[in-house]
Amino acid sequence: MGGGKISLRSDSGFTLAEILVAMAVFGILSGAVLSLFTKNVRTHTAQTLVANAQQDLRAAMMIMKMDIRMAGYDPGKENIAGFINAGAEEFRFTADINGNGKIAALMENGGLETDPNEDVSYLPYETDGIKKVARGLPNPNGTINKSPLIENIEANGLRFAYAVNDGYGRYLRNTNGIVWAVPGANGKWFDLDVNQDGFIDAADDTADGTTDGIIAGRDTGVTVDAEAIRGVQIWMLVRTAAQDPDLPSLNQRFLVGNRVLEYDDRFRRRLLTSTVKCRNSAL
Ligand SMILES: [Ca+2]
Numbered sequence: 206m207g208g209g210k211i212s213l214r215s216d217s218g219f220t221l222a223e224i225l226v227a228m229a230v231f232g233i234l235s236g237a238v239l240s241l242f243t244k245n246v247r248t249h250t251a252q253t254l255v256a257n258a259q260q261d262l263r264a265a266m267m268i269m270k271m272d273i274r275m276a277g278y279d280p281g282k283e284n285i286a287g288f289i290n291a292g293a294e295e296f297r298f299t300a301d302i303n304g305n306g307k308i309a310a311l312m313e314n315g316g317l318e319t320d321p322n323e324d325v326s327y328l329p330y331e332t333d334g335i336k337k338v339a340r341g342l343p344n345p346n347g348t349i350n351k352s353p354l355i356e357n358i359e360a361n362g363l364r365f366a367y368a369v370n371d372g373y374g375r376y377l378r379n380t381n382g383i384v385w386a387v388p389g390a391n392g393k394w395f396d397l398d399v400n401q402d403g404f405i406d407a408a409d410d411t412a413d414g415t416t417d418g419i420i421a422g423r424d425t426g427v428t429v430d431a432e433a434i435r436g437v438q439i440w441m442l443v444r445t446a447a448q449d450p451d452l453p454s455l456n457q458r459f460l461v462g463n464r465v466l467e468y469d470d471r472f473r474r475r476l477l478t479s480t481v482k483c484r485n486s487a488l
């Protein structure tokens with residue numbers, strides 16, 4: 206090594222043993238890096254799926270709430286707008302949004318009004334094996350045209366309950382506050398807080414006499430009248446588009462309106478609940 210130069214060449218070369226050791230070390234390192242990379246990608250994918258589900262859920266709830274706030278909107282006081290179908294699983298309402306004294310669904314000439322958003326339905330449906338929530342608008346032929354609001358909703362994962370007028374101009378209450386009710390088979394509102402402890406939960410499923418995942422409710426004796434609805438509570442339960450293989454099988458339980466839904470699988474789920482006071486609420 207003369208002249209201060211460092212030779213980059215080695216005259217001796219590598220022995221076979223050195224090469225094998227180098228290859229082994231490289232193999233171990235790259236394996237570790239690859240495994241870390243794969244794990245990161247999988248975690249990232251799982252997080253993306255959850256983030257997507259969450260985002261879709263919030264957007265769907267926002268649209269639904271905007272619609273429901275308008276339910277019964279009747280600027281001309283023609284007494285033409287309100288709830289048409291207020292069920293535990295779906296509902297349909299009208300609002301005279303353009304203030305012309307008519308509702309789209311009531312047009313007698315077979316046509317629709319300029320603003321079809323005056324007659325809106327929310328209901329679950331399924332296409333291509335994917336469960337969805339539809340925002341439905343009427344067709345001129347009387348059928349409902351369903352547009353997907355959100356996908357990957359669980360079976361029974363869309364639920365509604367109602368705060369109603371007690372017949373004396375006040376909210377229907379139980380010992381713990383405002384009643385959240387669903388229509389019962391006998392034409393009466395049924396309070397979902399069956400055991401009257403201030404919460405709607407799995408105990409109410411049992412308190413109705415049968416632990417079957419369905420909260421039958423407590424008969425309030427107040428007759429179902431769509432005009433009596435003052436507020437709506439909405440539950441939506443979605444799952445991610447794919448299972449997460451890294452997730453241990455989870456026992457998950459959710460209270461979704463009048464349902465207690467249980468799962469034992471590798472889907473991640475998100476539940477969103479919200480209440481809306483109807484715009485034309487007299488209370
Ligand atoms: Ca109108």
Ligand SMILES: [Ca+2]
Binds near residue numbers: 397
């Ligand atoms: Ca309860």
Ligand SMILES: [Ca+2]
Binds near residue numbers: 414416419
């Ligand atoms: Ca039950």
